[in-house]
Amino acid sequence: MLRWLTAALLCLACAAAQASAPRDAYPSVAKAYWVEIDGRPTWAGQPDQPLPMASLAKLMTALLLAEHGQLDGTVVVSRGAAAATGTRLGLRAGERFRASDLFTAMLVRSANDACRALADWRGGDLATFVAMMNTRAGELGMHDTTFANACGHDAPGQASSVRDLAKLARAAMAEPLIAADAKRETFAFKSLGGRAFSVRSTNALLGQFPGAIGLKTGFTPGAGRCLIALAERDGHEVLAILLHAPDRWWDTVALLELAFDEARRAPATAAR
Amino acid sequence: MKPHRFLIAPVLALGLLATGAALAQAGTGNLYRVTTKMEVDGMPIQMPSQSIEVCGPKNQASEKMVPADENCTVTNFRVVGNKSTYSMTCRGETPMTASGEFEQLGPDAYRGKMRMRTEGEDAMTMNMAFEGKKIRDCDFATESPEAQGRAMLAKTCGEMVRMPDPMLYQHFTGPDAMCASDKGKYCSAMLAQWLNPKSIRTGDMSRANMPAGTASFWDAFAACGMSRQAAIAKACPMAEKAKDYPFLTEYCPELVAKACAVADPLKDGDFLVQSCPAQAQAAAAKHCAGRDFTALRSSPYAGFCSRFAAGSLQQRNQGAPGNGPAGEPAREQPKPEEEKKPSWRDRLKSARDLIGG
Numbered sequence: 364m365l366r367w368l369t370a371a372l373l374c375l376a377c378a379a380a381q382a383s384a385p386r387d388a389y390p391s392v393a394k395a396y397w398v399e400i401d402g403r404p405t406w407a408g409q410p411d412q413p414l415p416m417a418s419l420a421k422l423m424t425a426l427l428l429a430e431h432g433q434l435d436g437t438v439v440v441s442r443g444a445a446a447a448t449g450t451r452l453g454l455r456a457g458e459r460f461r462a463s464d465l466f467t468a469m470l471v472r473s474a475n476d477a478c479r480a481l482a483d484w485r486g487g488d489l490a491t492f493v494a495m496m497n498t499r500a501g502e503l504g505m506h507d508t509t510f511a512n513a514c515g516h517d518a519p520g521q522a523s524s525v526r527d528l529a530k531l532a533r534a535a536m537a538e539p540l541i542a543a544d545a546k547r548e549t550f551a552f553k554s555l556g557g558r559a560f561s562v563r564s565t566n567a568l569l570g571q572f573p574g575a576i577g578l579k580t581g582f583t584p585g586a587g588r589c590l591i592a593l594a595e596r597d598g599h600e601v602l603a604i605l606l607h608a609p610d611r612w613w614d615t616v617a618l619l620e621l622a623f624d625e626a627r628r629a630p631a632t633a634a635r
Numbered sequence: 636m637k638p639h640r641f642l643i644a645p646v647l648a649l650g651l652l653a654t655g656a657a658l659a660q661a662g663t664g665n666l667y668r669v670t671t672k673m674e675v676d677g678m679p680i681q682m683p684s685q686s687i688e689v690c691g692p693k694n695q696a697s698e699k700m701v702p703a704d705e706n707c708t709v710t711n712f713r714v715v716g717n718k719s720t721y722s723m724t725c726r727g728e729t730p731m732t733a734s735g736e737f738e739q740l741g742p743d744a745y746r747g748k749m750r751m752r753t754e755g756e757d758a759m760t761m762n763m764a765f766e767g768k769k770i771r772d773c774d775f776a777t778e779s780p781e782a783q784g785r786a787m788l789a790k791t792c793g794e795m796v797r798m799p800d801p802m803l804y805q806h807f808t809g810p811d812a813m814c815a816s817d818k819g820k821y822c823s824a825m826l827a828q829w830l831n832p833k834s835i836r837t838g839d840m841s842r843a844n845m846p847a848g849t850a851s852f853w854d855a856f857a858a859c860g861m862s863r864q865a866a867i868a869k870a871c872p873m874a875e876k877a878k879d880y881p882f883l884t885e886y887c888p889e890l891v892a893k894a895c896a897v898a899d900p901l902k903d904g905d906f907l908v909q910s911c912p913a914q915a916q917a918a919a920a921k922h923c924a925g926r927d928f929t930a931l932r933s934s935p936y937a938g939f940c941s942r943f944a945a946g947s948l949q950q951r952n953q954g955a956p957g958n959g960p961a962g963e964p965a966r967e968q969p970k971p972e973e974e975k976k977p978s979w980r981d982r983l984k985s986a987r988d989l990i991g992g
Contacts, residue, residue, distance in 0.1 A: 388955055
């Protein structure tokens, strides 16, 4: 009798989960994608497929740094950081910076040398920092995610799913430092030796898509073009995550527009 | 319904709610201070006595002394000596039957009692005793409960005409409408305020969230002799003039093609993308096609291009499994442009950045 009752309850739980499961309405946009409207997963394709996530990994780096605090400390650029490839600021080995400046440059410009310098500074060495990233991912319930490096370079074992990245995005946006940097269009700062830097955000939505407030871009040959976009309009919030999206800007803009349309329709639909 | 409502109603009826047949009698009346005491059979609670001032007729033996309202009928009014007796039946929200008597205590005072029985599930019997004492003379034609009720009704009807809510149409239309004499004024004011594209569209949107069968502004229009078809025929030219494209799309399909021809992608991007596939395609080819999203940063057409991209994405994914019946309605879209090839800037970026934004 008890077994039947348990089975029936499980069936009910399945039905409820199915009713709220996101629909794969726009499979053409990316290898994997995820759209939440006001916190409700609405559309998704391949939500649990681990894929390379490129610089979206920097969100975990930023989260660990923000949670640890003490970003008023001084970072000395390591040789490894100065040699970082891809998008970079051109930091020199031995150069000194305020950690908070490198933190912002890492998020705004997706600068790999800034990211690596911070990981070395916080973890003592890269391997230790990556282990911290994986521990934190486990704590956040990111079961399809493993990090092999701090900044998102293609590497075996460097992968995440869009569902996991949504959890990471939420955790990151709960940190005021990250939320503030996520919407910065430009950032200017100086090394402690006085060398000036000025960077522009890699997120093309900022200042161009009405309501855009973040969050992070990514690109590697293995990951393709990736994006976590966050926008607010008329009291509604939309989070869109795309991995390997050939036309990430136009398709993200389209997804956001459609999501806001859906959000406007939702109250009436719910009432019916 | 709560019992106390039954208790209060007759007391109020005595002084305030009387709006019955007009009393033609002119001249003065007596202003009485009337003290009432009420008891309910089977209820141990003692109601406190209440006093009100009522302008009654000079003649205490008049049927007008009976506290009846417009829903009540007084029968068997008889006068024997200094006593009057009567029966009363009331319909409406609080149906009841009653019988009572008045006793004149000289020219300036009276007393009486009334036994009332309400109907329905919460039926109860109440006994009311009252005494009236003259305070001064009054003008029965203007101060009587009936006259005050009429004045109050006229004021209420006037206010409703000044702010003509379609939901209140039943107060003005139909044979038993309390403001029937103001129907013409109400209908003119209500239609002047509500027969326009914005109000119709807003009204219909609100209606979508109401239970089926709920009266709506369309019922108010109909009660005022304005059919839905006639109303839309009047509203469509207004929408065309005001360039209210959402209204035209929903209510005036015959005017859409004309509107498409003059719609501006800068201002009317949504309308173009949703309702004018040929014009949207042409505008997109001119202002969006083949352009990097970032290249449109300072373009005034960025908004239109975003809407067009949304329409194109829907079109591209129309057959997707998640776009089935539970999905959103598919819009008519022009064939999307050829898949964009990477721009020279994309290629440069790819070559330069092993990893980047």
